[in-house]
Amino acid sequence: MEIKPSNRLFTWSNNQQNSVMATIDKFFVSTCWDAHFPTSHVQALARIGSDPTPLCVHFGDGSPNMQKPFRFEKWWLEKEDCKKIIAKSWNAPIKGNNAISIWQNKLSRLRKCLTGWNANIEAAQKKIKKS
Structure with a gap:
């Protein structure tokens, strides 16, 4: 599953007058990741001298959810x-x-x-x- 940046729609721009913007950088996680870090999110950082926008992953409250998932047998x-x-x-x-x-x-x-x-x-x- 994809976690989209919470603060920006696009992660790349051609920096021209007629600007072209796209989302070329993506962050994907497994369902297992999502179960361990349910409050994790991605934040786009400021572009300084870089063409693509750097992305930063926050794990949530800092501690993974170690609760065993419920499974119906x-x-x-x-x-x-x-x-x-x-x-x-x-x-x-x-x-x-x-x-x-x-x-x-x-x-x-x-x-x-x-x-x-x-x-x-x-x-x-x-x-x-x-x-």
Whole structure:
């Protein structure tokens, strides 16, 4: 995915009277980068004696997001407990100002419930394996 400079539309100019402007310098990142540095952004610096505009990458708050991304596992659906957790979490009342915030809050709560449930399953499997 491309991160465009936050302060300039074009990164190159021919410096002529009838100016031609283009974006020839681009900054691309992977989705993994975006997950670790969600607040990163690109800033165009002043052109001093240089034809293209130098770009500076800011990583955000300085610390990468080390939180493990949520992944829904297909095998969870084979467990009866999972279906009960999903139904209980989804049907519980939740606050929100509009449909989008309610949806996001429900998904956030569901992720937390499923993550905790999965951690318990993994701990039980490790215990069985160890014994």
